[in-house]
Amino acid sequence: MPTILITGTSRGLGLEFVRQYAASGWTVLACARQPSGSTELMTVAAANPQRVRLLALDVEDHAAIERTAHELEGTPIDVLLNSAGIMGNGSFATEGIAFGRFGQSDFADWERVFRVNVIAPMKMAEAFVGHVASSDQKKIVTLTSMLGSVALNRVGGLYAYRASKAAVNAMMKSMAIDLAKSHGIAATAIHPGWVRTDLGGPRADIDAPQSVTGMRAVIAALDLSRAGRYWVYDGSEMPW
Numbered sequence: 706m707p708t709i710l711i712t713g714t715s716r717g718l719g720l721e722f723v724r725q726y727a728a729s730g731w732t733v734l735a736c737a738r739q740p741s742g743s744t745e746l747m748t749v750a751a752a753n754p755q756r757v758r759l760l761a762l763d764v765e766d767h768a769a770i771e772r773t774a775h776e777l778e779g780t781p782i783d784v785l786l787n788s789a790g791i792m793g794n795g796s797f798a799t800e801g802i803a804f805g806r807f808g809q810s811d812f813a814d815w816e817r818v819f820r821v822n823v824i825a826p827m828k829m830a831e832a833f834v835g836h837v838a839s840s841d842q843k844k845i846v847t848l849t850s851m852l853g854s855v856a857l858n859r860v861g862g863l864y865a866y867r868a869s870k871a872a873v874n875a876m877m878k879s880m881a882i883d884l885a886k887s888h889g890i891a892a893t894a895i896h897p898g899w900v901r902t903d904l905g906g907p908r909a910d911i912d913a914p915q916s917v918t919g920m921r922a923v924i925a926a927l928d929l930s931r932a933g934r935y936w937v938y939d940g941s942e943m944p945w
């Protein structure tokens with residue numbers, strides 16, 4: 706069965722990806738800052754001891770990313786999935802669009818948002834490109850957001866998060882072009898929908914199982930002809 710490495714699996718979409726891929730028989734390398742701190746992740750891992758391997762990984766820690774890549778040397782990774790992401794201080798879930806207003810920027814917080822949402826997926830891709838290239842499926846996926854679309858921004862606000870997701874879109878587009886040529890890898894960004902997680906909040910449109918079921922279908926269909934696009938969880942596409 707194929708192998709997937711997922712970041713940010715302690716909760717939310719990352720955790721649901723672990724559940725669904727493990728239930729489908731995949732080998733899951735589940736990365737979380739502190740796996741033992743998530744009862745739900747520990748429960749999924751205990752129920753699937755042959756399939757789920759827990760790895761402690763803070764994606765802001767580049768030395769730890771390199772160490773993990775080294776530990777997994779010789780392990781083909783069919784799908785590298787960057788799910789870990791943050792919106793920054795404050796809460797979009799409670800404040801909605803008022804969160805991250807002009808004039809309220811905390812630039813230390815901006816830097817953290819960029820380290821997790823943009824730099825980490827780049828570092829992960831560079832560290833694990835060899836593992837992915839040696840696999841059968843050869844895919845790199847990063848979760849983006851509709852809020853990264855410049856074309857669809859009609860209400861403003863949410864500066865750091867929007868900018869980080871627009872940046873990761875540009876990054877995944879370049880990766881799709883470069884890695885297709887150099888390694889035959891299909892790279893892309895996927896918007897999960899507005900999902901009821903800690904990040905999305907309770908008023909969001911869909912739940913994590915629905916979002917992840919849809920994204921798994923998009924990932925299954927991903928090939929070089931479908932790489933470098935702005936996919937939505939339901940298989941539609943979004944304007945950049």
Ligand SMILES: NC(=O)c1ccc[n+]([C@@H]2O[C@H](COP(=O)([O-])OP(=O)(O)OC[C@H]3O[C@@H](n4cnc5c(N)ncnc54)[C@H](OP(=O)(O)O)[C@@H]3O)[C@@H](O)[C@H]2O)c1
Pocket residue numbers: 712713714715716717718719737738739762763764765787788789790791821848849850851896897898899900901902903904905906909
């Ligand atoms: N939910 C939505 O509506 C929505 C919409 C569009 C895009 N997205 C994107 O989807 C992805 C997942 O979001 P979510 O809704 O699942 O969010 P979530 O429920 O808030 O979970 C975020 C996950 O990221 C992890 N994380 C944060 N910083 C990390 C770090 N430095 N190193 C490793 N892991 C870290 C968290 O781990 P800890 O438990 O250790 O903090 C947690 O597991 C994000 O990229 C987000 O931007 C979500």
